[in-house]
Amino acid sequence: MNLREFNRILREILIVPIIALLLLAVFVLWQIKTTADAQRWLDRSDEITSQIQELQRRIIDQETGLRGFQLTNDPAMLSPFKQASAPIDKQFNVLHDLLSDSEEQSKRLAILHDRYELWLGFAQSVLAKDPATIGNPQMNQHGNELMENVRTVVHDLLHAEGRVRHQRSLAAADLERHELIVILISAVAIGLFLGLFARIRFRAVSRSYEAAINEAEKRANDLFESRQWFKTTLESIGDGVISCDLGDRVQFMNAVAENLTGWHLQEALGQPVEQVFRILNEESRQPAENPIEKVRRLQRVIGVTNHTVLLSRSGKEYRIDDSAAPIRDRNGKMTGVVLIFRDVTEVRRTEAALIAGEKLAVAGRLAASIAHEIHNPLDSVANLHFLIGHEDDPSTRAEYLQLAQQELGRTMQISRTMLSLYREPKAPVEVDLADLLKGVLLLLERRLAHQEITVERDFPASLVIEGFPAELRQVFTNIIVNAVEAVGAKGRIHIHMERVPAEEFRAAGAVVEITDSGPGIADQISENLFQPFFTTKGEEGTGLGLWVSLGIVQKHGGAIRIANSANHNLHGASVRVYLPFHTLASASSRSTAYLRE
């Protein structure tokens, strides 16, 4: 049940009884009116009776007056007679009106009037006659008869009216009883109806209230459960999590966050997040921009920031990766920010170890070539030394010495090239990529020759960029050795290098493209090529070469792309390395690859 339905029921509970009671009141009023009507008819009968009795009294007064005059002949005796005359006429008129609704009684009244007129005529004739004849008994007899007739009709009238009144009285009593019963029944019916109605509606309300309480309780339980669920999840993950409101006040932090920041949740609650989560830039040691600030500014998730050091309350420092995301309400309005960070101190150390290891692995991959390059001249030098010892001819000895010198020079060159793989300046220096590639090819010369691999060098005599030569040498050694391993005997490798102008998102720089005649790259592995420990060479590979190469190139501000060659003559893999002319990298710049997640 929703609120609208609830309000409708409340309205019904108010309005329905009012309407029912109004109907009852109208009904009762109607009943009262009916009773009043019946009472009026009774009153009318009483009025008629009293008027008839009044008329009768006046007529008797007149007759008494006339009789007194007849006996005494005293005119004073006639005064009642005369006085009653006018009221009697009026009385007749009143009765005429009152009895107009009853035909029978009207007829009786007319008869009475006629008989009274007859008597009155007699009385007039008595008064007009000679006083000597007034006492005539015969006359008196006639007068008495006439008056008796009047009396009979009056009696009839009274009797009839009495009957009518009796009937009306009985009917009124009946009506009253009837009405009482009807009113009682109606009241009881309305009462029952209202009771039942209220009961039904209240039950509906009560049921919905109960349902609402149950629902609320269930929701509270669900909410608690889901809070526990998320809390436990957040507590159990290995990342530090801090969430804060829009005022940058800490609202929550998990155990990992407590550990790393050195703050307990209870202390940190409500504190400004910058105070709890203090971060510095790893290189500049300046306070780093708070990711929460950045999320508020950009209104979106921000990814992992690197080179960040978290300063714990205890003074301990942790290298961290951090990211932050806005918390939004149902309408998409931002209500807070959640900050996620992890301690990568160990990861960075491991990465550094892996990178150092990979450097050695590159040397290992060159070992066969280098050993050959060094042992061959050494062998000649040893043999020449032996010959010099047994040679007497000075000119032949000089020739041997010169040959030995030449062979030692070659050894020096090889050793110098090899060492340049490791010696690294502190800041980027000018590197001639053409020289660098030539050096790499020199180290691989023997191996290339052994496999009868043709290397097509399609690059300018000199192309200078800024960078770290040893690292770049490592990158190209890796890529070229991969190509050598891919093409097998009698394969072909094409190395192309050119300058590229600046584009919208890229500075001017150099692109080195190394294409081989090998089998190319299978689709399913192309996306894993840069993942650490991914190798197609089984036990032979470390799986770190391209990962480290990508890291180095990215550090220089460049990029690597690997695809299958579009060249018709060379169908293998094509690796394109872009390096900008100027780099912002420093010796301490991060050199691990950023990989797409």
Add this chain to the structure above:
Amino acid sequence: MPQSQTILCVDDEALGLQVRKTVLERAGYQVFTALNGQSAIDLFKKTSVDVVVLDYFMPGMDGGQVAAAMREVRKSIPILLLSAYIDLPSEVIALADITMLKGEGPDELLSKVKTLLIRDDARPEQGSYR
């Protein structure tokens, strides 16, 4: 001096090969040289050779392949396999009588050649010329 024993020297390094040849000639051997595997095999078929001093790492056919081909011609031919690094495949080592690291010096070379010749003399000839 007895009739000099013949050695076939194979290496793609021209200078190294030349110096090695001089050292061996100085010790009294007759030395033939070849700069790659194929010409070495051709030469081996045409000439009577007592010992082969073979470089492993060469363009085209490597020392292992050359040794295998020679063993097909003459199964017991003594072969000294030279290499610039230690990590030779075991099946290649099995093909050679003795292996030697380049740079070990001429004394070592001469002593190993000598060992091979003595050993070769001591056993009956099993191979045959085709």
